[in-house]
Amino acid sequence: MLRYMIVGIITAVIIYVLAPYIFGNHIEIIESNSYPIQNKNNGYAGVFQKVNKSVVSIYTRKSTVRNNIYFIDPREKALIKKDYSPSGQGSGVIISSQGHIITNFHVIAGSNEILIKDYNGDEYGAAVIGVDPLTDLAILKIDKSTSPIMLGQIKNINIGDIALAIGNPLGVGQTITLGIISATDKEVSPNAYSYQRYVQTDAAINPGNSGGALVNSSGELIGINTAIISISGGADGIGFAIPIDIVKYVLKEIIENGEVIRGYVGISAEINYKGIGVLVKGVQRNSPAYQGGVKEYDIIKKINGKIITEIKEVQKIIGMLKPGQNLSMEVKRNKSIVKINILVSKMNYKIR
Numbered sequence: 001m002l003r004y005m006i007v008g009i010i011t012a013v014i015i016y017v018l019a020p021y022i023f024g025n026h027i028e029i030i031e032s033n034s035y036p037i038q039n040k041n042n043g044y045a046g047v048f049q050k051v052n053k054s055v056v057s058i059y060t061r062k063s064t065v066r067n068n069i070y071f072i073d074p075r076e077k078a079l080i081k082k083d084y085s086p087s088g089q090g091s092g093v094i095i096s097s098q099g100h101i102i103t104n105f106h107v108i109a110g111s112n113e114i115l116i117k118d119y120n121g122d123e124y125g126a127a128v129i130g131v132d133p134l135t136d137l138a139i140l141k142i143d144k145s146t147s148p149i150m151l152g153q154i155k156n157i158n159i160g161d162i163a164l165a166i167g168n169p170l171g172v173g174q175t176i177t178l179g180i181i182s183a184t185d186k187e188v189s190p191n192a193y194s195y196q197r198y199v200q201t202d203a204a205i206n207p208g209n210s211g212g213a214l215v216n217s218s219g220e221l222i223g224i225n226t227a228i229i230s231i232s233g234g235a236d237g238i239g240f241a242i243p244i245d246i247v248k249y250v251l252k253e254i255i256e257n258g259e260v261i262r263g264y265v266g267i268s269a270e271i272n273y274k275g276i277g278v279l280v281k282g283v284q285r286n287s288p289a290y291q292g293g294v295k296e297y298d299i300i301k302k303i304n305g306k307i308i309t310e311i312k313e314v315q316k317i318i319g320m321l322k323p324g325q326n327l328s329m330e331v332k333r334n335k336s337i338v339k340i341n342i343l344v345s346k347m348n349y350k351i352r
Contacts, residue, residue: 050219054149060111091167091212103211130254152220167212179203198240205239263321264347292342
């Protein structure tokens with residue numbers, strides 16, 4: 001009897017330890033906890049060799065009835081209808097050993113087919129696991145055991161650090177470009193959602209680099225290349241990458257929930273307000289803020305006890321809350337301070 005009890009206890013322990021790997025939403029990723037190493041050989045061949053297996057090219061095809069085109073076929077001398085199937089191209093980064101790939105949402109948006117080509121030139125069909133248009137990120141998966149990239153730490157990213165962009169610019173094949181971190185926590189537009197904040201680099205980024213890796217001198221992923229500001233249309237030394245902390249957050253949310261669940265209260269702010277606090281420009285009717293008593297022209301001074309000075313602080317706090325949580329807000333209304341309690345609901349948005 002004692003022998004059976006011991007076997008039962010051992011079996012239970014094994015199941016408890018292995019259950020997260022067998023059941024539920026769990027993926028294996030590798031994450032760094034060290035600072036980037038300094039380059040000693042005046043070259044970055046070692047970095048490229050370390051990460052090139054983790055960077056892929058993405059090809060997409062879109063086929064819709066409204067995109068049918070008509071043309072004159074000179075051979076048949078007739079008007080011919082052809083299904084117009086525009087194709088797209090971008091890059092992606094392998095972030096798990098089970099075949100998960102992260103890329104930009106705009107790379108795969110509206111696609112009927114997604115093809116992944118690895119560093120060897122082997123091709124695989126990809127399934128969309130989840131997307132987050134608000135951060136322009138998407139998680140794909142191929143049916144293959146893969147070599148994931150090492151994930152860096154946002155706290156270790158500093159202005160002036162070496163940065164290397166790896167992807168497939170203009171479809172010419174896997175390419176690496178060198179630069180530095182030009183800025184961190186960069187807001188490209190005052191109208192941008194708070195999650196759309198970037199690491200800026202002067203490493204050359206061109207069309208096709210979107211969704212590719214921005215890595216440090218240790219070959220650790222510090223961002224997903226996503227946009228350029230350019231007068232010429234090419235790489236003018238102003239490139240932007242979604243920082244690694246946002247990448248990790250979106251990855252975790254999509255793997256666990258199939259989507260990124262964010263809080264919503266239903267207020268808009270005046271971006272040109274120069275005073276201290278955030279001026280409420282509008283309140284969505286029947287929204288949580290409306291039901292809680294927030295009014296147009298209120299000036300938000302505190303949220304959950306935190307002093308508020310910028311719109312991005314409001315957006316970030318609310319966006320990180322979950323539906324059903326309570327939010328306390330202090331607003332200045334005329335000359336009085338009004339305390340408001342809001343029950344946060346779920347943010348919903350449409351993908352176009």
